[in-house]
Amino acid sequence: MARTPTEEPAMDKSYGLIAAFDTTPALYHACEQVRNAGYTQWDALTPFPVHGLDAAMGVRRSRVPRFSLTGGIIGFATGMSLIWWTDASDYALIVGGKPYFSPMFAFPVSYELAILFTAFATIIGMFLVNRLPMHYHPVQKASQFVRAMDDRFYIVIEANDPKFNVAATRALLEQAGGHDIAELEE
Amino acid sequence: MGAHLADHPAPAILAEVQPASLPRKELVHHGRDFHWITEKICGIVEGPTPTWWWWCFGVAAFVASFTVAGLTYLVGTGVGVWGHANPVNWAWDIVNFVFWIGIGHAGTLISAILCLLRQKWRTSINRASEAMTIFAVACAAIFPVFHVGRIWMAWYLFPIPNSNYIWQNFRSPLEWDVFAVSTYGTVSVLFWYIGLIPDLGTLRDRFFTVGRIWRARIYGFFAMGWRGSNRHWSNYEMAYLILAGISTPLVLSVHTIVSFDFAVSLLPGWHTTIFPPYFVAGAIFSGFGMVMTLMLPLRAIFRLEDLITQYHIDNMCKITLATGTMVGYAYSIEFFIAWYGSNPYEGFAFINRAFGHYAWAYWIMVTCNVITPQFFWFKAVRQNTTLVWCLAIMVNVGMWFERFVIIVTSLARDFLPSSWGYYSPSVVEIFTFFGTFGVFSFLFLLFIRFVPIMPMSEVKAVTAAADPHGPHPH
Numbered sequence: 064m065a066r067t068p069t070e071e072p073a074m075d076k077s078y079g080l081i082a083a084f085d086t087t088p089a090l091y092h093a094c095e096q097v098r099n100a101g102y103t104q105w106d107a108l109t110p111f112p113v114h115g116l117d118a119a120m121g122v123r124r125s126r127v128p129r130f131s132l133t134g135g136i137i138g139f140a141t142g143m144s145l146i147w148w149t150d151a152s153d154y155a156l157i158v159g160g161k162p163y164f165s166p167m168f169a170f171p172v173s174y175e176l177a178i179l180f181t182a183f184a185t186i187i188g189m190f191l192v193n194r195l196p197m198h199y200h201p202v203q204k205a206s207q208f209v210r211a212m213d214d215r216f217y218i219v220i221e222a223n224d225p226k227f228n229v230a231a232t233r234a235l236l237e238q239a240g241g242h243d244i245a246e247l248e249e
Numbered sequence: 250m251g252a253h254l255a256d257h258p259a260p261a262i263l264a265e266v267q268p269a270s271l272p273r274k275e276l277v278h279h280g281r282d283f284h285w286i287t288e289k290i291c292g293i294v295e296g297p298t299p300t301w302w303w304w305c306f307g308v309a310a311f312v313a314s315f316t317v318a319g320l321t322y323l324v325g326t327g328v329g330v331w332g333h334a335n336p337v338n339w340a341w342d343i344v345n346f347v348f349w350i351g352i353g354h355a356g357t358l359i360s361a362i363l364c365l366l367r368q369k370w371r372t373s374i375n376r377a378s379e380a381m382t383i384f385a386v387a388c389a390a391i392f393p394v395f396h397v398g399r400i401w402m403a404w405y406l407f408p409i410p411n412s413n414y415i416w417q418n419f420r421s422p423l424e425w426d427v428f429a430v431s432t433y434g435t436v437s438v439l440f441w442y443i444g445l446i447p448d449l450g451t452l453r454d455r456f457f458t459v460g461r462i463w464r465a466r467i468y469g470f471f472a473m474g475w476r477g478s479n480r481h482w483s484n485y486e487m488a489y490l491i492l493a494g495i496s497t498p499l500v501l502s503v504h505t506i507v508s509f510d511f512a513v514s515l516l517p518g519w520h521t522t523i524f525p526p527y528f529v530a531g532a533i534f535s536g537f538g539m540v541m542t543l544m545l546p547l548r549a550i551f552r553l554e555d556l557i558t559q560y561h562i563d564n565m566c567k568i569t570l571a572t573g574t575m576v577g578y579a580y581s582i583e584f585f586i587a588w589y590g591s592n593p594y595e596g597f598a599f600i601n602r603a604f605g606h607y608a609w610a611y612w613i614m615v616t617c618n619v620i621t622p623q624f625f626w627f628k629a630v631r632q633n634t635t636l637v638w639c640l641a642i643m644v645n646v647g648m649w650f651e652r653f654v655i656i657v658t659s660l661a662r663d664f665l666p667s668s669w670g671y672y673s674p675s676v677v678e679i680f681t682f683f684g685t686f687g688v689f690s691f692l693f694l695l696f697i698r699f700v701p702i703m704p705m706s707e708v709k710a711v712t713a714a715a716d717p718h719g720p721h722p723h
Contacts, residue, residue: 178432
């Protein structure tokens with residue numbers, strides 16, 4: 064089950080081009096160049112989050128917080144309504160002479176449920192936005208991919224980018240300082 | 250801004266002022282590169298199982314069997330096998346519960362609060378501390394679940410419809426505790442898992458490259474197809490930040506609610522408003538004691554001195570010192586308020602704590618919790634790893650006694666002298682508690698064998714080479 068070498072000539076369909084970079088500054092400046100060249104369907108692969116790379120790539124602010132906020136509101140409302148319905152509506156019972164319902168004593172449980180639902184919503188949101196789990200991806204077939212999870216940095220430009228042109232894109236990546244440039248199989 | 254500067258030209262002296270240049274401490278020694286970090290951390294998981302691991306695992310499993318045997322006997326016989334008797338109906342079970350849950354809090358402090366405070370040194374101790382949190386919460390959960398006696402009724406703790414049509418009493422802090430602890434356990438596992446995903450991806454690809462397909466599949470399943478895409482990192486970091494942001498109020502609320510179990514009652518010695526902050530400080534204090542108890546041997550065994558540097562140890566010692574001093578301050582304020590409040594029952598409860606039948610426990614607590622951390626003022630102490638480890642053990646002992654003192658001394662001497670008593674644990678209780686250290690070690694040993702013990706991606710991100718703008722400030 065060896066990985067298919069990327070330089071193999073008989074390729075069904077090209078996914079795009081991959082180029083390697085050795086340092087974070089090299090990657091950072093190359094990303095700025097690819098962004099300025101007007102590409103949209105491209106990505107950087109890094110073994111750790113590189114500070115400031117989102118701006119260099121032109122990636123917009125994450126949408127994950129919208130999921131989190133929704134989850135938190137639903138969690139808090141669940142707690143309050145659960146406690147009101149069980150202790151004041153479905154089976155109202157006087158305990159210790161306290162009121163059937165008060166937001167005071169309902170608060171701790173609602174607070175915890177707000178946090179619990181926020182956590183689930185954040186994680187589900189992150190997976191949805193990232194389209195994970197995705198156990199197959201063309202870049203994972205590249206023989207050099209193991210180093211993207213270790214100590215190297217890569218830029219991948221997809222063939223379905225409107226500006227993609229094998230020769231011109233390869234020239235851009237070379238000029239930006241990339242090496243081991245190879246074509247990826249779909 | 251420009252016009253403002255033109256109106257008021259900067260005094261000439263400003264050009265001559267040279268702010269002191271204070272270099273940040275390096276977090277990875279000897280300029281170790283990214284690949285070295287990968288090899289070091291993955292090597293622990295990929296290499297052959299060390300002999301010492303099997304010995305420790307065997308001992309841990311044996312000790313854990315004490316808990317299994319103790320609980321089996323309890324379920325088969327009844328809670329009477331524990332030493333509980335009027336007036337002390339909460340004893341080692343609740344002491345052990347609060348002890349273990351408190352230990353967990355340092356893991357969340359490191360992973361969440363230090364993340365929000367941008368304390369980059371947290372990265373190398375983060376993963377193991379979070380694992381400690383999860384296993385400590387698991388050990389903690391054993392006690393409240395089993396102390397209800399009829400364990401098969403434990404689901405009554407949750408609002409699940411039942412044949413009596415009656416619902417849980419949400420006015421009770423004990424019910425709040427059910428939600429606090431189960432939320433805490435769940436969110437801790439989720440937070441830990443999210444942190445693991447990139448590292449599991451690294452292990453997946455390394456196992457795949459050397460042809461260990463089954464391992465690659467198992468790690469790959471949990472890695473969710475992570476490929477280090479920066480578009481993913483962007484969302485991932487946002488999710489991580491939000492999880493840190495919600496875990497911070499969570500960890501503070503959990504021990505606050507644990508303290509409500511006592512503070513909301515009317516018993517002298519429990520009914521005090523200082524409990525929430527005092528319990529949270531104590532929890533973090535005990536948790537750092539446990540973090541050091543675990544990390545210092547790991548550092549020595551796996552030769553991790555380049556990643557867990559003296560700077561890390563200094564910081565952990567200083568947090569222990571700060572929180573230990575807060576705990577000492579809380580002890581003295583409790584006494585002051587007992588006197589200042591002029592409530593004779595309250596005053597008696599505290600005099601009795603320090604000079605009554607349980608004075609021995611009180612003074613063990615004060616020695617371990619107030620005096621022990623003061624040694625961390627001294628650099629020579631912090632640099633002596635063996636001594637730091639011994640002091641960390643003292644902290645663990647002291648914090649167990651703190652819960653014992655609070656719970657048992659208050660119950661043994663309540664309002665009515667006719668109902669006073671003296672509590673001693675039964676042998677079943679002692680073995681059940683001792684066994685939880687085996688349960689904890691069993692889980693922790695599995696963790697260090699199968700999971701990368703440090704977040705590689707986070708450690709790489711705090712090295713000097715990770716900064717795309719180079720060493721100059723920007």
